[in-house]
Amino acid sequence: xxxxxxxVVGAGVAGLTAAFELKKRGVEVQxxxxxxxxxxxxxxxxxxxxxxxxxxxxxxxxxxxxYKLIKELGLRTFTTYDRGEKVLEVxxxxxxxxxxxxxxxxxxxxxxxxxxxxxxxxxxxxxxxEPWAHARAAGWDATTLDATRRAVxxxxxxxxxxxxxxxxxxxxxxxxxxxxxxxxxxRSAGSLNNLIATEGGFQHDRILGGAQSIxxxxxxxxxxxxxxxxxxxxxxTHNTAGVVVRDARGEEWRARRVVVAVPIAIGARIVFExxxxxxxxxxxxxxYMGAAVKCFVRYEKAFWRDRGFSGEAAxxxxxxxxxxxxxxxxxxxxxxxxxIGGRSARTWHQRDPEARKQLVLDRLAAYFxxxxxxPIAYAEVDWCTExxxxxxxxxxxxxxxxxxxxxxxxxxxxxxxxxGTETARECMGFIEGAVESGLRVADEVAQG
Amino acid sequence: xxxxxxxVVGAGVAGLTAAFELKKRGVEVQxxxxxxxxxxxxxxxxxxxxxxxxxxxxxxxxxxxxYKLIKELGLRTFTTYDRGEKVLEVxxxxxxxxxxxxxxxxxxxxxxxxxxxxxxxxxxxxxxxEPWAHARAAGWDATTLDATRRAVxxxxxxxxxxxxxxxxxxxxxxxxxxxxxxxxxxRSAGSLNNLIATEGGFQHDRILGGAQSIxxxxxxxxxxxxxxxxxxxxxxTHNTAGVVVRDARGEEWRARRVVVAVPIAIGARIVFExxxxxxxxxxxxxxYMGAAVKCFVRYEKAFWRDRGFSGEAAxxxxxxxxxxxxxxxxxxxxxxxxxIGGRSARTWHQRDPEARKQLVLDRLAAYFxxxxxxPIAYAEVDWCTExxxxxxxxxxxxxxxxxxxxxxxxxxxxxxxxxGTETARECMGFIEGAVESGLRVADEVAQG
Numbered sequence: 001x002x003x004x005x006x007x008v009v010g011a012g013v014a015g016l017t018a019a020f021e022l023k024k025r026g027v028e029v030q031x032x033x034x035x036x037x038x039x040x041x042x043x044x045x046x047x048x049x050x051x052x053x054x055x056x057x058x059x060x061x062x063x064x065x066x067y068k069l070i071k072e073l074g075l076r077t078f079t080t081y082d083r084g085e086k087v088l089e090v091x092x093x094x095x096x097x098x099x100x101x102x103x104x105x106x107x108x109x110x111x112x113x114x115x116x117x118x119x120x121x122x123x124x125x126x127x128x129x130e131p132w133a134h135a136r137a138a139g140w141d142a143t144t145l146d147a148t149r150r151a152v153x154x155x156x157x158x159x160x161x162x163x164x165x166x167x168x169x170x171x172x173x174x175x176x177x178x179x180x181x182x183x184x185x186x187r188s189a190g191s192l193n194n195l196i197a198t199e200g201g202f203q204h205d206r207i208l209g210g211a212q213s214i215x216x217x218x219x220x221x222x223x224x225x226x227x228x229x230x231x232x233x234x235x236x237t238h239n240t241a242g243v244v245v246r247d248a249r250g251e252e253w254r255a256r257r258v259v260v261a262v263p264i265a266i267g268a269r270i271v272f273e274x275x276x277x278x279x280x281x282x283x284x285x286x287x288y289m290g291a292a293v294k295c296f297v298r299y300e301k302a303f304w305r306d307r308g309f310s311g312e313a314a315x316x317x318x319x320x321x322x323x324x325x326x327x328x329x330x331x332x333x334x335x336x337x338x339x340i341g342g343r344s345a346r347t348w349h350q351r352d353p354e355a356r357k358q359l360v361l362d363r364l365a366a367y368f369x370x371x372x373x374x375p376i377a378y379a380e381v382d383w384c385t386e387x388x389x390x391x392x393x394x395x396x397x398x399x400x401x402x403x404x405x406x407x408x409x410x411x412x413x414x415x416x417x418x419x420g421t422e423t424a425r426e427c428m429g430f431i432e433g434a435v436e437s438g439l440r441v442a443d444e445v446a447q448g
Numbered sequence: 449x450x451x452x453x454x455x456v457v458g459a460g461v462a463g464l465t466a467a468f469e470l471k472k473r474g475v476e477v478q479x480x481x482x483x484x485x486x487x488x489x490x491x492x493x494x495x496x497x498x499x500x501x502x503x504x505x506x507x508x509x510x511x512x513x514x515y516k517l518i519k520e521l522g523l524r525t526f527t528t529y530d531r532g533e534k535v536l537e538v539x540x541x542x543x544x545x546x547x548x549x550x551x552x553x554x555x556x557x558x559x560x561x562x563x564x565x566x567x568x569x570x571x572x573x574x575x576x577x578e579p580w581a582h583a584r585a586a587g588w589d590a591t592t593l594d595a596t597r598r599a600v601x602x603x604x605x606x607x608x609x610x611x612x613x614x615x616x617x618x619x620x621x622x623x624x625x626x627x628x629x630x631x632x633x634x635r636s637a638g639s640l641n642n643l644i645a646t647e648g649g650f651q652h653d654r655i656l657g658g659a660q661s662i663x664x665x666x667x668x669x670x671x672x673x674x675x676x677x678x679x680x681x682x683x684x685t686h687n688t689a690g691v692v693v694r695d696a697r698g699e700e701w702r703a704r705r706v707v708v709a710v711p712i713a714i715g716a717r718i719v720f721e722x723x724x725x726x727x728x729x730x731x732x733x734x735x736y737m738g739a740a741v742k743c744f745v746r747y748e749k750a751f752w753r754d755r756g757f758s759g760e761a762a763x764x765x766x767x768x769x770x771x772x773x774x775x776x777x778x779x780x781x782x783x784x785x786x787x788i789g790g791r792s793a794r795t796w797h798q799r800d801p802e803a804r805k806q807l808v809l810d811r812l813a814a815y816f817x818x819x820x821x822x823p824i825a826y827a828e829v830d831w832c833t834e835x836x837x838x839x840x841x842x843x844x845x846x847x848x849x850x851x852x853x854x855x856x857x858x859x860x861x862x863x864x865x866x867x868g869t870e871t872a873r874e875c876m877g878f879i880e881g882a883v884e885s886g887l888r889v890a891d892e893v894a895q896g
Contacts, residue, residue, distance in 0.1 A: 045866020051624070074631050098579075143595035144847050152578030174589020176848030248740035265733055269717045278739075278797050278832035285838055286711055286736040288846070289725075343852050349726050390733055391726075396737070398846030404791050 006445050007245050007255040009233045009270075010037050012040020013431055014419040015261030016218040016227075017069070017438025018445070025446050030255070031222065032247055034262075034388045035234035037212075038219045041263075041389055044210020048298045048377035052332030053295075055383070056431055057211045060197075060204035062190050065439065066214070070207065072433035073217040077109040077205040081325040082198045084305065090157050092253060094313075095365060102292035102314070104157065111158035113203060116192050123186040127312060128425040132406030141403035145182045146175035148241035158376065160316025167321035167341035168314075169195050169429075171290025171383075171393050176342070178399040180375060185394075188428040198312065200357055202430060205384075212433060223374040232388070235274040236260075240414045245438075256415045257445050260421035261438070264395045266388060267287055271355035276413060283405035287422075289391025291345035291384050295338040295360045303326055308405035311336055313367040319344050320363045336364055336372075348382055356380065395422045396430040410440070412448075415439045452478045455693050457681045457718075459602075460488020461879055462867040463709030465517070465665040465886025466893070471670060474893050476705070479670065480695055482680035482710075484811075485660075486667045489711075489837055490879065492658020496746045496825035498775060498781035503742075503831070504841060504879055505659045508645075508652035510638050511880035513887065514662070518655065521665040525653040529773040530646045532753065535761035535815040538605050542761075542814060548763070552605065559606035564640050566600050570597045571634040576873040580630035580854030589851035590769070593630045593675070594623035608764025615769035615789035616762075616878075617643050619738025619831075619841050626847040627645040637878040646760065650878060653872045656777060659879060662710055680836070684708075687720040705893045709867040712843045713737055714836060724861060731853035735870075737839025739793035739832050743768075743786040743808045746825035750775055750782035754815040759784055761815040767792050768811045784812055784820075784858075789841075796830055804828065813865050842877040843870045858888070865889045 006022055008015045019029040026221065037043065040402065043055040059066050070077060079211055087094050088102035095103045104112070126134050140148075151343075153159050159174070166174045170185070184191050194201045207213055219227045231247040234324075236258060240246075243258045254345035268284040275281065304311050304325070311325030319340065328337040337359045340348060348356065357378050364372035383392030398407075410423050421439040424433030454470055456463045459481035464618040467477040485491065491503040505530065507514050518525060532593040536550040537543050543551045552560070574582050575838075582588075593614065594607075601607050602608075607622070612623045618633070635645045642650050655661055667675045679695040681692025684706060691706045708715055723729065752759050752773070767788065774783040786797060786808045796804065805826050812820035831840030845853075858871050872881030 007626065032692070138623075142592060142621065144591055147591035147595040169793065173590065173848050175586075176846065268718075270716075275833065275835050278830070279795065281846050282736065282794060282832060284838060286846075289735040297677070328755060343848070346852050347727065384730060385723065387723050391730065398734075398789070399622065404794050 001252050001254050002030065002171060002257045004028045004253070005257070007243065007253055007258045009245070009258060010040065010259055010261035010420070011038040011215065011227055011375040013215055013434035014421060015040060016215050016222070017435050018259050018261060018419055018442045019222055019226065020218040021439060021442035023226070025442070027446060029222070029226060030253060031227045031245045032231045032233055032245065032253065033227065033229050036180070036229050038227065038229070039212040039215040040210040041392055042215060044212035046378050047335065047379045050298055050326070050335045051210055051328055052296050052335065053210050055211065056260060056382040057206055058203040059207065059431055060194070060202035061200055062194060063202070063427055063430065065435040066432045067424055069435055070214065071408070073214065075213050075217060076208045078208060078329040080198050080203055080206055081327060082310055082312070084308045084310040086310055087344065088161070089313065089315035089317055089367065090160060091368050093319065100208060102161070107160045108155045111153045111155045112161055113157065115149055115153045117164055119183065119192050123183045126183055126187040130406070131180065132403050137180055137403045139212055139402055141178050141180035141211060144175050144399060146178050147175065149174065152155065155329060157159040157316060161314070163314050163318070164314045164321045165196055166256050168339055170396060171292040171341040171345060171391060172396055173342045176396065178397055178402060179404050181397045184402060185428060188424065188426055188433070191252040214431070232272055232329060235273060236416065238415050243415050257415050257419045257448065259441050259445065261420050263289060263389060264420060264422050271325070279405055280408040280413060283408045286401045286405065288395055289389060289393045292392035292395055293339065293345045293348045293380055293382045293384070295359065295380040296326060296378070297336045297364060297370070297375045298370070299334040299336070299375055302331055303371040304336070305331070307369055311368070311370050316323065319359055323364065323367065338364065342365060345382070345384060350386060368397055389407050403418070412444060449477065449700050449702050450562065452476045452701070452703045452858060453689065453705070454710055455701055455706045457693070457706060458709035458868070459486040459667060461490060461663055461882035462869060462886045463707065463882050464663050466707050466709060466867055466890045467674065468666040469887060471674070471892035473532045473890070475894060477531070477670070477674060479675045479703060480677065480679040480681055480693065480701065481677050483507055483821055484677050484895060486675065486677070487660040487663040490659040490663060490701055492660035495783065495827045497746050498579070498746055498783045499658055499776055500744050500783060501654070501658050502829040503659070505654055506651040507655065507879055507881065508642070508650035509648055510594055510642060511650070511875055511878065513883040514880045518662065520855070523665060524656045526656060526777040528646050528651055528654055529775060532756045532758040534758050536609070536743055537761065537763035537765055537815065538608060539766065552607070552609070556603045556606045557603045559603045560609050560768060563606065563610055565630065567634055567640050571631045573680055574631055576636055578854070579628065580851050585778045585851045588631060589626050589628035589848055591627050592623050592847060593625040594621070595628050596627050597622065605764060606866045609762070611766070612762045612764050613644055616787055618844060619740040619789040619793060619839065620844055621790045624844065626845055626850060628850050629845045631852060633876060634790070636872065636874055636881070637707060639707065644683055654878050660682065662768055662879070675742070683719040683787040686863050686866065691863050705863050705865060705896065707865045707867050707889050707893065710869050711737060711837060712868060714838055728856040728861060729847070731849065731856045734849045734853065735843045737837060738842055738844050739790060740830055740840035741788040741790065741793045741830045741832070743824045743828040744826070745784045745786070745808065745812060745820070747784070747819070747823055749819070749881065750779055751819040752784070755817055755894055757816050759837040767807055771812065771815065786812065793830070793832060797833060854861060860892060865892050
């Protein structure tokens with residue numbers, strides 16, 4: 001039995017931020033991680049020499065905590081490539097545009113804009129602290145985004161464009177999303193535009209060496225003696241004085257406090273003794289992960305740049321939802337990213353691997369030119385197959401959940417504290433949100 | 449390491465039916481149960497001498513398998529008490545009625561009837577085998593029952609009456625329910641009326657000695673050497689040749705096949721090696737249990753019967769959704785049951801125990817008379833606190849789930865077979881459905 005002040009379950013950005021902060025304040029911490037790596041939903045690697053982010057990768061404006069942390073860790077960022085024209089695909093036809101407003105028939109554009117205004121204006125009325133406390137929360141939580149938006153968006157094409165955004169942001173179809181959850185998420189981000197935009201939005205910057213660098217640097221600072229990989233936590237026995245945590249190897253760890261910093265749905269797999277209050281247990285049980293697949297295609301040349309494309313494309317048609325330029329900072333490792341989210345991602349593993357690659361290359365060729373058909377390397381990460389994430393990019397809360405169970409999101413239960421990007425008040429779902437939650441929970445533990 | 453032909457995980461009605469049937473066919477079975485009792489969501493006990501069902505209790509017309517099983521096990525049924533007037537509460541005002549049609553302003557009654565017709569007529573078009581294969585399945589799965597019914601039910605009172613039914617049937621608010629899931633459930637039951645009705649419906653009969661008797665009798669027939677209590681399964685290692693199952697005590701069981709017969713959401717806590725295909729894993733992750741609390745109140749006399757009440761009341765107002773007479777067959781142990789479902793059930797544990805009892809007594813007094821305030825005993829079971837059920841009465845599938853993941857519901861994965869009432873084609877969610885799934889899976893294993 002090993003003793004410490006505070007145990008942290010999960011060595012993603014949230015858990016490591018909490019541990020890193022607590023260590024600075026002189027609190028003894030031990031971090032238990034299920035995987036054989038740190039980083040959680042951030043995970044960086046290489047594809048034929050190109051640095052790629054298999055998971056979360058962007059940071060942007062309105063995210064002060066992550067920039068501060070990056071600076072403190074001695075890491076550097078670079079601006080997401082955003083020059084040239086973007087591509088929009090609707091019903092198999094592509095058009096190009098600059099900035100954030102695609103070309104479409106004006107009345108459809110107006111409906112897209114109306115949809116954005118409608119969501120932003122409803123979201124503005126929510127508090128970031130307690131979106132579930134709004135007078136209309138129960139009503140918004142009893143319907144889906146898809147069912148409700150039809151009143152302002154009667155064009156299927158306009159809805160299709162919004163779907164591409166929702167698949168990318170939530171890894172979900174608009175019909176899966178509780179309207180309340182969608183609004184709370186937008187509120188937490190500041191605006192829908194922040195969620196969508198590259199320049200000036202949440203996709204503004206990437207991190208040199210990949211987003212996992214943040215976790216690797218914090219883990220290095222904590223040291224091997226504090227960060228323990230390959231240790232899924234199976235049981236937490238708790239009372240107000242402290243906890244005993246058992247990992248899958250059968251080892252037990254004792255502490256005054258525990259920070260649970262695993263995805264909210266994954267936490268439901270841990271046996272809590274005594275059982276958690278139902279409001280909390282059902283919040284975890286009801287939450288599930290979105291579905292996301294990231295496909296990376298390496299090329300000899302960044303032919304899309306030469307042709308005046310930014311590499312960004314969005315498709316209302318549903319297989320690939322968006323694409324991005326994924327070259328290194330200096331452009332020396334040409335690479336494109338195709339992101340698949342929602343229903344297509346959930347069934348992606350059922351397609352033949354060669355057919356999957358072909359589907360992606362077909363779309364890239366349609367958007368940027370026939371050179372797309374001749375890559376030098378291809379790789380994909382299906383987050384739905386990642387046991388310790390269960391999907392991606394974020395956790396979803398079915399209709400009827402947030403309005404009733406939201407108050408259990410951050411409330412500590414005795415010696416148990418809750419972190420993770422979904423518990424963040426600002427930039428929920430992003431790396432910034434993970435950092436925010438880690439700092440908040442470090443305060444709770446240090447003050448308690 | 450213990451060897452057998454077929455392991456069954458979960459000793460509820462589904463798992464025990466499978467084991468009971470396989471044993472009859474000469475297949476060697478071992479059943480592992482997490483709890484210290486059999487029966488799963490059926491659980492019978494006594495309250496001051498009255499036999500009560502803490503969990504599922506009714507069987508009814510259109511449920512041939514459970515009646516056949518009951519006969520085979522030498523058990524007996526009795527008719528649910530259904531004489532006298534019923535009570536309907538809307539906005540704090542009560543009215544009485546006979547049969548299944550309450551008294552309300554005719555235009556509200558018409559809206560309730562329109563709502564029922566609308567649901568029944570949509571449900572009729574679904575196949576029981578594959579409700580997700582319907583051409584409109586994706587659309588119905590992108591909205592909630594509440595969001596959609598407003599087109600035919602603009603009276604809040606009419607919707608409130610439907611809410612009382614939905615809270616009872618699903619343990620959920622109408623805004624939590626995917627319309628597709630609600631329709632598939634109604635289809636599987638034959639009609640909405642079957643779900644609601646006592647006489648001629650699914651609440652027609654009760655079982656002497658309680659519904660758990662079915663499981664107890666099957667377990668007795670299987671013998672202690674085949675049914676192992678207090679053994680939560682933590683891991684299933686599988687390939688096409690067989691499985692190794694590890695329980696929480698660290699013991700390992702080897703078999704050619706395994707039948708997983710635990711609630712679909714609870715199955716997500718088991719570690720599968722190798723991991724399940726995402727379509728199946730996410731089905732389990734996305735599913736969650738409804739919320740149900742059963743409160744039992746014992747009296748000296750069945751005063752409601754004397755006053756000409758059946759003991760059945762429904763409330764559109766949301767705390768108690770329905771009440772039922774819960775006396776023994778001969779009426780010698782007067783008892784009323786108050787059922788709380790949906791949002792009120794989810795937050796029930798946050799109320800003070802004395803306040804909870806008072807809330808129930810207040811409603812019973814409003815429905816049946818002041819004698820309700822003087823019980824001789826009170827007890828409640830909050831299924832949300834039951835670790836191995838996670839809620840009740842049934843599993844729910846959030847919007848967007850059944851249309852995409854439904855095909856994974858019963859499909860075996862190598863040596864793993866799936867049972868449980870939610871996997872049933874007929875009478876899904878009922879004891880009959882559990883039996884149906886047990887018989888189906890026994891066929892799969894015996895033939896495979």
